[in-house]
Amino acid sequence: MYSRLDNLLPKDEAPRRRLRTSFIVGLAALILLGGFGQRIIEGFESFNDADRLAALTLVMSGVPEDARPVTLLDVDDATRTAWGAMPVTPHAALALLIDEARRNDAAAIVVDFDLTSEIAGTPPDAALAALLQSYPAAAPPLMLVRKIGFARDSGGIRAAEASPTPYDEAAAGKPNIAWITTLNDISTDRAVRKIRLWQSVCDGASGTAYPSAALVTAALLQSSARHAGDLAAFLADRVAEDCGRATVNPPAWPPAAEAAAAIPYVIAGTGKNSFLFRRIAAGRLATYENGIAATAGEIDRDPFAGRVVLLGATHAASGDFYETPLGTMPGVLILANSIVQAKALVETPPVPVWTRNTLAMALFLFFAFIARSFYGAPAVVLIGLISLAALFAISRLLGFAAGVNVIAVAVPGFALFKLVDAVVHIVLSWRELGWRALLKN
Secondary structure, X not given: OOOHHHHHOOOOOHHXXXXXXXXXXXXXXXXXXXXXXXXXHHHHHHOOOHHHHHHHHHHHHOOOOOOOOEEEXXXXXXXXXXOOOOOOOOHHHHHHHHXXXXXXXXXXXXXXXXXXXXXXXXXXXXXXXXXXXXXXXXXXXXXXXXXXXXXXXXXXXXXXXXXXXXXXXXXXXXXXEEEEEOOEEEOOOOEEEEEEOEEEEEEOXXXXXXXXXXXXXXXXXXXXXXXXXXXXXXXXXXXXHHOOOOOOOOOOOOOOOOOEEEOOOOOOOOOOOOOOEEEEEHHHOEEEEOOXXXXXXXXXXXXXXXXXXXXXXXXXXXXXXXXXXXXXXXXXXXHHHHHHOHHHHHHOOOOOXXXXXXXXXXXXXXXXXXHHHOOHXXXXXXXXXXXXXXXXHHHHHHOHHHHHHHHHHHHHHHHHHHHHHHHHHHHHHHHHHHHHXXXXX
C-alpha cells in the first residue's frame, strides 16, 4: 500500500517510502478518530447534495426584493401549557388573536389550525363564530384551512372530500374570508420541497378548488396589481379541468402551470427573528382560562402592520414536523416560507423542459471534464463551487425551481458517469490484469 507521494520519491528509497506511507496512514487515522474526518466527509457530501446547495444559495442570495414579511403567532410548548394543555387549541384564543391582528393593520391573516370537529354536530366556539359573522368588509384577507381527505381508487390517490367545519355558515358570503389548502408534496425520501398551489375536490364533474395561502397572497397583496378576479377565474378553470375533464385555455394569471411549486426556503427551522420573519409566543399576547380569552397586556402594532400574520403551532404534541432542505421544520414554518416568496412561487413562468435539460447536460459535461482533469479532492471542491454558482445564476435568471431542477439532474448524472467510467475501466483491463483490475495501480 503506497500513497501518491511515493511517486515523487526515488524507487530505491523503499524504507523511506514505507515510513512516509505509515506516517500518512497514522495521521489520517488520528484525524478520523478525532471526528474532523467526518466533518470533511460531510462537507464533500454537501457538494453532491442538491438540497444543501439550494439552502446555501438561498443564504447567499439574501432577502428577495418582492418578499412578503411574515409574523408567526406561535402556539409553542409554553403557550400550550399556559392555556391548559388542551388537546385542541382553544378557538376563543384564536378569535382574540385574529381580532388583534386585524386591529393592528395586518396585511393578511392565516389561521393554520384544523377547525373541524371530531364529533358531528358540535357547536362552534361562540367567540370565533361571532368574529367571522361580523368580520368587516374592509378587514384584511382572512385565510382558514380546509381539511381535505384522500382516498385510493383505480386512478390512484385522489382528494375525496373537504371536511365541513362548525364555522362554515358564519364565514359564508364573506368576500375577504377564504378557505385554503396547506397540503405539501412529500417526496419519496419524506422531505418537503414543494407545496400544492391548489387542490381540487370533485363531486362528479363539479367541485371546489381550494387555493394555497401563497396563491391568495400573490393574488391579493401585490401592490402593483391585484388579481382577485383572475384568482376566481383560475380556480373555476381548475374545477372544470380537474373534475369535468374539460380543456381550458391558459390562464391570464398566474403563469404557474403545475399544481406543485418548489419552495425557496429562506426561513430555517429555528425560526430566528429578522426583518422578514417575526416569531411571537401566542401566550405573550393572550391568556385563556375557564373558556375565556383575554389580552395579556398592551399589544404593539409594529409586529402586525403590513405583514402577513400567521397563527400556527410548533409545540411537540402537534406532531406537525417535516424534513426539508433546511432540516426538520414545523409545518407552520413551511407555510411561512411559501408565503414569504408567494410572488416568486406563483408568478415565475415555467421554464421549458428542453431548456432545463440543455443546461443540465452542459453542466454535466463540464463536471465530467473536471473529473478527468483533476484528482478527487480538488475535483469535488471545483464541482461543488461550480454547482453553487450555477444554481445561484440560474435561480436568478429563470427562477429557483429551474435552478434546483438543473442541479438535481446534473449532479446525479455526474455520479452515474463516475460509476460507468469505473466499470468500463475494469472491464477493459480484466483480460490483462484479471482480478487485479479491481485495484488501483
